[in-house]
Amino acid sequence: MTALVWFRQDLRLLDNDAVLQACENHDAVRFLVTPTLSQYADHHWSRIKWDLYQRQLNALGDDLAEMGCSLEVAALDYFSDCGPFLQAYCDEHQITDIYVNREYALDEVCRDAKVIELLQKQNERTTTVHQFDSNLLVPPEQIKNGKGEYYKVFTPFFKVWLKHLRQSGVAAPYGRDKLAREGVGKFEHAKLSLPKGESRIPDTDSAELANSKDWPVGEANIRKKAQTFVRELVDDYKGNRDFPAVAGTSTLSAYFEIGALSPRVAAHLLQKTSPEFPEGLSEGAYTWLSELAWREFYQHLMFHEPRLAKGEPFQAEQAAFPWRNDAKQFLAWCNGRTGFPIVDAGMRQLNTTGWMHNRVRMIVASFLVKDLHINWQWGEQYFMQRLVDGSFPANNGGWQWSAGTGTDAAPYFRVFNPTSQSEKFDPDGDYIRKWVKELKDVPKKHIHNPHAYLEQSVQQQGMFNSNEEDQTRYPKPIVDHKHARETFISTFKQVKNTS
Ligand code: FAD
CATH class of the missing domain: 1.10.579.10 (DNA Cyclobutane Dipyrimidine Photolyase, subunit A, domain 3)
Structure with a gap:
């Protein structure tokens, strides 16, 4: 019984439910990432974001290698290639279970639905796909109003979102010690480039940045950055956050986006600052928590309103x-x-x-x-x-x-x-x-x-x-x-x- 962890925009070992569950439930676990280059280009990924993604992917490969595990990198073109690729991969490696973290926009939801359908239909052996919500604190199905509808306005959404955190607490994120395997290996760094994607706007003459070196990668560095922000800046966040000349915000957004940092790690750092979480947080910390909620509000909205992914205005x-x-x-x-x-x-x-x-x-x-x-x-x-x-x-x-x-x-x-x-x-x-x-x-x-x-x-x-x-x-x-x-x-x- 071999399991597969299929990484997408969740490039981390710390606090990654797909990784943890695969390792807890199976003796043999493989790790795979399938960057879908033309798809990312059509989704207008910037060169600098791609560079950061690739550097973090390589850091993840190094981390896994240190634990004696290898990260396989299979570059594909489009999301539609994932199903056939995984089907052949599962046959070749006798994979019984795939572990993933969900993503919520239409193309990503369709990609995963196709993969599940294909693996159930055509495999001789059924491969089960296990989905987790490690990139959010509260999954979209859990926040509904009295009529069972999703919230269209942030304030009531935030109240219910907080209620979930209050009730379940923010569990301590688990580290790689839970996953440790024997052995030491080496990871061959991937060097891939994005093709040019489709464009709907006039060509501009401002240069596209392709180097993300100002953004450190590696889980230890990213966690340290989050810890430093919470220790030194979060209490003043409310007063400073609107002044662009002041370095008063976390600058963690890129890490949340590629899944190098989980919102649970961030919220847990806040929780540790106050025994009465979330009410006892300082004003600054409470405001920062509400920004994490805005992030989730928009992810939920994408999930509930797939038409937004077709370029439609909400109104x-x-x-x-x-x-x-x-x-x-x-x-x-x-x-x-x-x-x-x-x-x-x-x-x-x-x-x-x-x-x-x-x-x-x-x-x-x-x-x-x-x-x-x-x-x-x-x-x-x-x-x-x-x-x-x-x-x-x-x-x-x-x-x-x-x-x-x-x-x-x-x-x-x-x-x-x-x-x-x-x-x-x-x-x-x-x-x-x-x-x-x-x-x-x-x-x-x-x-x-x-x-x-x-x-x-x-x-x-x-x-x-x-x-x-x-x-x-x-x-x-x-x-x-x-x-x-x-x-x-x-x-x-x-x-x-x-x-
Ligand atoms: P902090 O102030 O430290 O906030 C902490 C985290 O909360 C951020 O890292 C981010 O994940 C989340 N967050 C904060 N504000 C928002 C918000 N308004 N909406 C959703 N999440 C939020 N954010 C992106 O992550 N990617 C984008 O592509 C993006 N595009 C934007 C476009 C426009 C026109 C506007 C008005 C806002 C956009 N934002 C986007 C939201 C916000 O500007 C950035 O998240 C924030 O500036 C990132 O800096 P920070 O990490 O220091 O944020």
Whole structure:
């Protein structure tokens, strides 16, 4: 009776139910990962996310090798290749049981359903697939309202989610000691590259980052990063989390996304800070826990609303919104050349590091949709292609929230004013100056709206340059915010009312 652990986006041994159960129930366990390269490319995985995934996969292979186990890597193209591949694999290696952690978006759900169907139908020997929910604290079926429906609004969802944690506690995550086998081996590192995926947006000229070296891999490093955040920063999280110039958030999102860190490990670190969990947590810790719940809210939403994975807005009537989709303005947004300093700083942070602060993600998203009137799906794809933490549920959720088309979204008439957001959340302009080099000498008084100041200093120096395309000069605003805001609100209302 040989079991197989089939890794997907759960690249860890610590607190991985599929791994633990396979090792507890079987004497012989094989470990396999099947990166589906063309599928990931079509899902717009960024090069930097792929690099991180591959580095963590290699670290996992090393960890398994240390325990005398080997990780097999079989590169496939599409999810549809998984079934036939596993069928042949199970025949060859006499696999009776496969252990996996569930993933909740439509393509992933269909992939697993096909695998199960194929293994049951066509194998001489039935191979049983055991599914676990190790990438969530609470699985989607467990959070329902009195009518048995899923929650469309976050606050009641959060209450029930907390009730589950309160009732069941957050079990201590188990480590690799439970899995240890004899022997020492060596893992041959995989070197795979992603092909180019399908694109629905104009080609951009900002470079695609392909190196994730700033993100340490290996379970010990990642756990240490989480521990340090909880020990040193979480209590101040509530006060700091909205200020992009302050390193006040965990920057753990990329690890949650590839499953190198489990939410149970994160929540357990919080639980250890207070005997009265979750009520006794500090304000900061409680707020951080609620962000872990947002992550799960959007994963549940994907599971319950498969149409979201087909590109539909949650508020279906908004599919008819007459977007302007101006390619030139879209490129200005992508390249951080809109003339709105906080927007440009955010986009340049993304293009330079593969990550962007949450407050700024909200500002740039609102700007693309409500100021430039460009389809939020263009922004959604651009983010996926650039983010190291690109996560379909969180990204789709964040974009639909910002566009006002989502469930429990920002109301459509709430349009972020990029200048006042900047004054409020980057009061000294430090974040702007860090990312927008042309503004590094602009005084605090002018940093949020620097155009008059820049014009004056250029004229004083006698070097007025009227060339709008000059990359060394900070661009003028590409849109009039007040006018754009009014047009967006009236158009959105019209679409809403004609549905
Ligand atoms: P922390 O503030 O430390 O939060 C802890 C964890 O909670 C995060 O690591 C993340 O897993 C989760 N989380 C926090 N905020 C949210 C949220 N609003 N929605 C869902 N989960 C959340 N997050 C992604 O992980 N991947 C994405 O592709 C993504 N795209 C986004 C797009 C837009 C337009 C917006 C507005 C938000 C998006 N987010 C996304 C959510 C959020 O911006 C990031 O999770 C956060 O900035 C990651 O930084 P952190 O790890 O320091 O977060």
